[in-house]
Structure formats: structure tokens, C-alpha cells
Amino acid sequence: MLVPDDLKYAETHEWIRTEGGIGTVGITDHAQAELTDIVYVELPQVGTRLEPRRAAAVVESVKAASDIYSPVSGEVFEINSELESNPALVNTDPYNAGWLFKLKLSNPEEISSLKTATEYMTQIGA
Amino acid sequence: MVSDFATLPPRRTPLYTEHLKLGAKMINFGGWKMPVFYSSILEEHQAVRQHVGIFDISHMGQIRVSGPSAVRWLNTLLTNDLQRLKTCDGQYTLLLNEQGGVLDDLIVYFRGNNDYFLVVNAAKIEEDFDWMQSRLLADVALSNLSDHFAALAVQGPASAELLRGFGDLPIRNKIQEFRIQGIPVLLARTGYTGEDGFELFYPAAAAAAVWNQLLVLGVPLGVKPCGLGARDTLRMEVCYPLNGADLSPLRTPLEAGLGFFVDLKKSEFVGRSTLLTQKEAGLKQRLVALKADGKSPPLRAHYAVFVGDAQVGELTSGTQSPSLGIGIGLGYVDTPFSNPGQKVEIDVRGRRFPATVEKKPLYKKGC
Numbered sequence: 193m194l195v196p197d198d199l200k201y202a203e204t205h206e207w208i209r210t211e212g213g214i215g216t217v218g219i220t221d222h223a224q225a226e227l228t229d230i231v232y233v234e235l236p237q238v239g240t241r242l243e244p245r246r247a248a249a250v251v252e253s254v255k256a257a258s259d260i261y262s263p264v265s266g267e268v269f270e271i272n273s274e275l276e277s278n279p280a281l282v283n284t285d286p287y288n289a290g291w292l293f294k295l296k297l298s299n300p301e302e303i304s305s306l307k308t309a310t311e312y313m314t315q316i317g318a
Numbered sequence: 319m320v321s322d323f324a325t326l327p328p329r330r331t332p333l334y335t336e337h338l339k340l341g342a343k344m345i346n347f348g349g350w351k352m353p354v355f356y357s358s359i360l361e362e363h364q365a366v367r368q369h370v371g372i373f374d375i376s377h378m379g380q381i382r383v384s385g386p387s388a389v390r391w392l393n394t395l396l397t398n399d400l401q402r403l404k405t406c407d408g409q410y411t412l413l414l415n416e417q418g419g420v421l422d423d424l425i426v427y428f429r430g431n432n433d434y435f436l437v438v439n440a441a442k443i444e445e446d447f448d449w450m451q452s453r454l455l456a457d458v459a460l461s462n463l464s465d466h467f468a469a470l471a472v473q474g475p476a477s478a479e480l481l482r483g484f485g486d487l488p489i490r491n492k493i494q495e496f497r498i499q500g501i502p503v504l505l506a507r508t509g510y511t512g513e514d515g516f517e518l519f520y521p522a523a524a525a526a527a528v529w530n531q532l533l534v535l536g537v538p539l540g541v542k543p544c545g546l547g548a549r550d551t552l553r554m555e556v557c558y559p560l561n562g563a564d565l566s567p568l569r570t571p572l573e574a575g576l577g578f579f580v581d582l583k584k585s586e587f588v589g590r591s592t593l594l595t596q597k598e599a600g601l602k603q604r605l606v607a608l609k610a611d612g613k614s615p616p617l618r619a620h621y622a623v624f625v626g627d628a629q630v631g632e633l634t635s636g637t638q639s640p641s642l643g644i645g646i647g648l649g650y651v652d653t654p655f656s657n658p659g660q661k662v663e664i665d666v667r668g669r670r671f672p673a674t675v676e677k678k679p680l681y682k683k684g685c
Contacts, residue, residue, distance in 0.1 A: 226343070229360045231638040232615045234667075250667070252616050254359045254638055255547050276613075 193318045194221040201312035202263040218291040222316045227253045230282045235271040249292050264302040266295035331376035332468050332525035348441030350377040352546050359547035363640040366511050369540030370474035379443030379464040381436040387457045388432045399581040405430035408491045410579050412571050414589030419567035422446050427493040439561050468525035473515030476539040498528050512556030551637050555681035557607045564634045564648050574605045604656040607678045610645035614671035617647035622665040630655045641681050
């Protein structure tokens with residue numbers, strides 16, 4: 193299971209990459225492997241204000257729909273529209289092409305409360 | 319359904335450790351711990367549509383009914399007419415409650431000599447058996463053989479090729495005795511996928527031997543072990559109902575569109591009078607097949623079906639069809655809106671997606 197060192201992780205299996213007040217969010221390799229066969233992704237609208245631990249997106253596999261939570265609070269300013277035609281990118285490239293949404297962080301300090309790669313690996317038993 | 323089993327630990331089939339060895343993701347289903355997939359539901363689905371897939375169906379139940387009055391007695395409990403069966407024939411049929419609601423759907427095979435072999439749903443084994451036992455006649459023998467049998471479904475266009483090396487194969491809907499490396503197998507040409515295929519019933523002690531043998535032999539044919547996920551998408555594409563989802567004690571087989579398997583001309587069977595009344599009065603709702611008109615989230619059970627502002631029904635099953643690449647579902651819809659071609663909308667988390675009532679099956683070979 194890939195768990196890149198430069199990302200932070202939520203217990204609910206989302207990752208966030210931060211750069212100058214902007215956070216990019218996706219789901220982890222472990223999460224995509226558990227879900228398998230993602231066939232539909234429902235993303236938040238640009239401008240939506242997200243709160244941590246609240247449903248922000250829905251990722252649907254053949255078998256089930258799963259809520260995706262925003263790891264931190266912020267305002268959505270870009271979504272990965274590529275997933276509309278190719279939702280399987282979440283399976284094949286969860287940390288890059290399979291990103292879900294970007295948000296302007298409203299409280300950058302929240303990042304420090306998220307898990308490090310090592311802590312997340314411990315959580316999933318990797 | 320889940321709550322019925324919440325107090326008991328899930329049961330394991332004799333292939334449980336084989337599933338773990340293959341890295342299966344295991345889930346609870348009908349009181350059993352079963353593989354939902356090994357690699358991917360989509361890959362397993364395609365293996366069955368294009369090559370051959372093997373499913374562990376050992377969780378399903380086997381009930382034997384025999385004796386001089388077996389056929390007469392079974393005919394009072396099951397909806398289809400067993401008198402029509404010739405030796406080795408299989409028949410899809412339903413077990414109803416007094417109100418005409420579905421307790422279970424099953425296949426009964428006639429082995430000859432007043433001997434019947436029933437294959438019932440995993441979650442219903444004890445309930446079916448108790449229901450039958452409480453109505454038993456003196457010269458009918460009834461036994462629950464479920465723990466003695468392992469069972470596999472070998473499904474897909476290459477399934478006959480995989481099994482042919484072991485002996486002559488039955489034709490569609492028939493059952494016969496068979497051997498795989500000396501192991502006695504009851505081999506039926508039946509299935510739940512819409513493909514050519516077989517169901518194998520054999521001693522539980524030989525569960526892994528036959529399973530592994532077929533998986534190894536099938537490699538050149540593109541065989542895959544397949545889980546309940548693919549079993550569900552395959553059966554939905556061909557609109558086979560799932561008991562506990564599309565069938566329930568609150569729905570009759572007429573509402574479920576299974577009238578073909580109900581012989582109302584039989585003098586008496588449990589539930590018959592309700593069905594006659596219902597037929598006379600007309601059905602309020604029917605189980606229909608629905609297909610999304612365009613891109614939509616996968617359809618799911620319990621999504622509401624609308625025509626204009628009025629809710630006209632609810633889905634009982636749904637998925638994204640791997641073969642068609644579009645949302646499909648089964649659901650009960652008010653009769654006036656249940657004809658093929660009817661335009662509806664399906665509510666998904668507060669958004670409406672257009673869909674159409676379609677003829678069953680939704681998927682046909684070569685489409």
C-alpha cells in the first residue's frame with residue numbers, strides 16, 4: 193500500500209497535500225483498494241464551504257456509495273472534473289490524477305492535527 | 319435481514335480458508351461469511367460474461383424430499399407444477415406464506431423414484447425446512463442436507479469446456495450424477511448469471527479439492543474465482559430477483575413478475591387463494607427493470623422512483639451495469655407506470671436522474 197511521506201492523513205482515509213494555503217484532497221491507496229472499481233464520483237460545487245468530518249463528496253463503487261470527508265475546513269475552489277468521464281483514476285492513481293477537490297484552507301492550523309504517513313500506516317496495519 | 323443474524327457469529331463455508339488464501343475481501347451475507355470479490359467485481363463480472371467464473375455457493379441449502387407422496391405434498395407447498403417434471407429436470411419455483419407472500423425462491427430437481435432435491439437460499443435454510451416440517455405428511459421423508467454439501471457455480475461461455483473432460487454434461491435445466499477425479503458430484507446445468515453454466519453439489523469434505531482442481535484446469539480458459547459482488551451485478555443485468563431484496567413475504571410472485579412459475583390451475587397450494595384474488599382485482603405494483611437514460615450515479619436499493627412530482631415506486635436492487643456501463647435497477651412501481659418505455663426519474667441524494675422502464679432482461683448476449 194502506498195502512503196506517501198509528504199501528505200497528511202485523516203482517520204477516514206482521505207489525504208491532503210498543502211501548498212501556500214491551498215489543500216488538495218483525495219482518498220488513500222488503501223481506501224481505493226478497499227472500495228475497488230470506482231464507477232462514479234460526486235464532487236462538491238466550487239464555492240462550497242467544507243467542515244472537517246462532514247461529508248464533502250461521494251465515491252461510488254459497483255457495490256456501494258461511500259461518503260468522503262474533508263480533512264479540514266475551507267472553501268472549495270477547484271474540483272477534478274476529469275473524474276466525471278474517468279472515475280477509475282481514483283483507483284489507478286489515487287495520489288495524483290485521482291485527486292478529488294482543492295480548497296482554500298480557512299484554518300491552516302488544523303493540518304497539524306492530522307496523521308502523519310507513519311501514523312496512518314499504523315492505523316491501517318501496513 | 320442483518321438483524322436476524324446479529325446475535326450469531328457468521329457461518330463459514332468449507333471453502334472459507336481457500337477464500338482467505340486467494341486474498342478475498344469477506345463480508346457477512348445472510349448469516350454467512352462470504353467473499354464479495356477477490357480482485358475486482360468488474361473483472362470477475364467480465365470473466366463470467368466472456369470466459370468462465372467459479373463461485374462458492376456452499377452457503378445455499380439443500381433439502382431432500384422423498385417418498386410415495388412427495389410430489390403430491392410438494393405440489394401443495396410450491397407454486398410451480400411438479401407433475402410436469404421428468405427425471406433429471408430442474409424447475410424454478412416459489413415457497414409462499416398463507417398470504418401469498420414469498421418465503422423463498424428455489425430450484426427443485428427431480429431425481430426420479432419419488433426423490434426431489436431442493437436448492438434454497440442461504441438465509442432461508444432453517445425457515446424453509448421448519449415450514450416444510452410443520453406441514454409434513456406421514457409418507458414423506460424430509461431431510462436437510464445443507465451441511466453435507468459443498469456447492470460451486472461454474473458460469474460462463476467456457477464453462478462446458480472446463481467440465482467436459484470429466485464426462486458427458488447435462489443439457490440446460492437438467493441434473494445428473496457426475497464425477498470429478500472420483501468425487502461424486504450432482505451436476506446441474508443451471509445458474510444465476512444469464513450465461514451457460516453449471517451448479518455442482520458434492521461432499522463438503524471434498525470442497526477444496528474440486529474448487530482448486532477447476533481453478534487450475536481453467537487457467538487456459540481465463541477462469542477467475544468470483545465473489546458475491548459479481549454474482550449480484552450478473553443477476554441484475556438479466557433481472558433475476560434476489561430474495562430479501564426484490565422478493566419478500568410482503569410481495570407475491572405475481573407482483574414480482576414471476577407468474578410464469580406459478581401454476582394457478584393446480585387445485586391447491588399455500589398462498590393460492592390470495593393470488594387468485596389478486597389476479598382478479600389487478601396488481602397495484604409490479605417489479606420492473608429500470609435503466610438510466612444517461613450518466614448517473616449507480617442505482618441502489620431504496621431509491622425513490624418518480625413520475626413528475628409523484629413517487630410511483632422504489633428500487634429494491636440497483637447497480638452500475640458492468641456490461642452496459644449505465645445505472646440499472648429493479649423496483650416496484652405502480653402498475654399504470656410499469657410498462658416498458660415509461661419515462662421516470664430516480665432520486666439520488668436529492669437529485670433526479672431520468673430513467674426508463676425496460677423489458678427484462680436488461681442484458682442479452684450479443685447486445
